[in-house]
Amino acid sequence: MSVSNSYSQTKGEKQIFILRNKQQLAKAIDNAKALHPKVRMIEFGEYQVSGSTGNTYTVLCYCAGGEKIVDCNCPSRVPCKHSAAALALHVHVAARRGH
Numbered sequence: 001m002s003v004s005n006s007y008s009q010t011k012g013e014k015q016i017f018i019l020r021n022k023q024q025l026a027k028a029i030d031n032a033k034a035l036h037p038k039v040r041m042i043e044f045g046e047y048q049v050s051g052s053t054g055n056t057y058t059v060l061c062y063c064a065g066g067e068k069i070v071d072c073n074c075p076s077r078v079p080c081k082h083s084a085a086a087l088a089l090h091v092h093v094a095a096r097r098g099h
């Protein structure tokens with residue numbers, strides 16, 4: 001089990017981005033701000049993000065085993081801009097809710 005990476009990938013199309021520290025989080029949010037993808041919240045923890053090619057991806061943000069998980073269904077490598085964009089909104093909403 002590696003602890004050097006802040007994210008990990010699983011087999012096939014399913015890719016999961018695990019945040020292990022605040023620097024990683026800040027970096028992801030900075031990327032999202034720079035790219036300005038469109039993010040729509042379906043519900044808290046579930047987001048639809050429009051990519052540069054016009055495709056829409058679903059990103060799930062949740063906690064498991066004390067870790068923040070960001071799960072995007074796009075085919076690109078993680079952490080992708082969709083994950084970052086959804087995460088930025090997720091963190092924003094979570095902060096407003098007092099999480």
Ligand SMILES: [Zn+2]
Pocket residue numbers: 057072073074075076080081082083
């Ligand atoms: Zn993605």
